[in-house]
Amino acid sequence: MTSVQPQPSAPGSGDAALPPLPEQTMAELVELAARYPQPRSALLPMLHLVQSVEGYVTGAGIEACAEVLGLSTADVAGVATFYTMYKRRPVGDYHVGVCTNTLCAVMGGDAIFERLKDHLDVGNDETTEDGRITLEHVECNAACDYAPVVMVNWEFFDQQTPDSAVGLVDRLRSGEEVAATRGARVCTWREAERVLAGFPDDRADEGVGAGEPTLLGLRIARDRGWTAPTPEQAAELDSSGTGPGEGRADPSDSGGTAPYRRADQETRVQESAAETRDASDRTPPSHEGATAAGEEDA
Numbered sequence: 243m244t245s246v247q248p249q250p251s252a253p254g255s256g257d258a259a260l261p262p263l264p265e266q267t268m269a270e271l272v273e274l275a276a277r278y279p280q281p282r283s284a285l286l287p288m289l290h291l292v293q294s295v296e297g298y299v300t301g302a303g304i305e306a307c308a309e310v311l312g313l314s315t316a317d318v319a320g321v322a323t324f325y326t327m328y329k330r331r332p333v334g335d336y337h338v339g340v341c342t343n344t345l346c347a348v349m350g351g352d353a354i355f356e357r358l359k360d361h362l363d364v365g366n367d368e369t370t371e372d373g374r375i376t377l378e379h380v381e382c383n384a385a386c387d388y389a390p391v392v393m394v395n396w397e398f399f400d401q402q403t404p405d406s407a408v409g410l411v412d413r414l415r416s417g418e419e420v421a422a423t424r425g426a427r428v429c430t431w432r433e434a435e436r437v438l439a440g441f442p443d444d445r446a447d448e449g450v451g452a453g454e455p456t457l458l459g460l461r462i463a464r465d466r467g468w469t470a471p472t473p474e475q476a477a478e479l480d481s482s483g484t485g486p487g488e489g490r491a492d493p494s495d496s497g498g499t500a501p502y503r504r505a506d507q508e509t510r511v512q513e514s515a516a517e518t519r520d521a522s523d524r525t526p527p528s529h530e531g532a533t534a535a536g537e538e539d540a
C-alpha cells in the first residue's frame with residue numbers, strides 16, 4: 243500500500259497542530275444545541291458539523307462540543323468513537339463504502355471491495371494519496387433489494403459490479419459530476435456532513451427514494467387488494483388464535499384446530515411465494531439490470 247495514513251488522534255486530547263474551530267462554526271454549534279429541548283440531544287448533528295469543517299472528529303471539535311453542551315470531553319469522545327459514521331482521521335473528498343454484509347457479500351460485494359482495494363492501492367479505511375477517495379467496507383445499508391450496493395458519501399449506487407465500481411471511483415477522482423443510481427448528485431464528504439448536521443443544501447428532493455425492487459411487494463399487495471390489519475384487528479386475530487402470534491403462543495399446543503391452522507398458514511405462505519415469483523418473472527432479472535445500472539449510472 244502506498245497511501246500514508248495519519249494516526250487517529252486520541253479522543254478528547256486535542257490536536258495541538260490544529261487551530262480551534264472557526265467562530266462561525268462555534269456559533270452554528272450553539273444554534274444546533276438550541277434546537278433541542280435537551281441540548282445534549284444535539285451532539286450527533288454537532289459532530290457531523292465538526293466533520294464538515296475539520297474533515298473528521300478532531301480533538302478541537304470534541305472540546306468545542308463539550309464546551310457548548312456542558313459535557314466532559316470523555317462524554318463526547320465516547321459518542322464519537324461509538325458510531326462508525328464519525329471518523330477519527332481525515333476522510334477524502336469521497337467516502338466510498340462497499341457493503342460487505344451478508345447479502346451484498348454473496349451478490350458480489352466482497353469482489354467489489356477487493357477490486358477497489360487493488361485499483362486504489364489502499365486498505366480498509368484508508369485514503370488515496372491524492373486525498374480524493376477513502377475506501378471502507380460498511381455494514382448493511384438497508385438496501386439489500388439492490389445488492390450489491392456501494393455508497394458514495396451515503397448516496398446509493400445500486401447493483402454494482404467490480405467493473406462499474408472501478409468506473410465510479412475513476413469518475414469521482416477525475417472531478418466529473420456523478421449522480422447516484424436513483425438520481426441524486428454526489429457532493430463532497432464535507433458538504434454531505436453539513437447536510438447531516440442539519441443545514442440542508444436544498445437537494446433533498448433530487449432523485450427517487452424508492453425504486454421498483456423496493457416497491458414490488460407493495461405493488462403486489464395493491465394488485466391483490468391485500469391490506470395490513472389495523473392494530474385492533476391484529477389484536478383480535480391474535481387473541482382468537484388465528485393471527486400472526488398464534489404460532490408463538492404455545493409450542494406444545496397440538497390439539498384442537500391448531501394442526502389445521504398451521505396447514506392453512508403454510509398454504510397461504512406457499513401461495514404468496516408463488517405469486518411473488520410470478521410477479522418477479524415479469525420484471526427484468528436483477529443482475530442484468532445491475533450491469534446496465536452500473537454502466538449507466540455509476
Ligand code: FES
Binds near residue numbers: 384
Ligand atoms: S446487505 Fe448490503 S444493503 Fe443489506
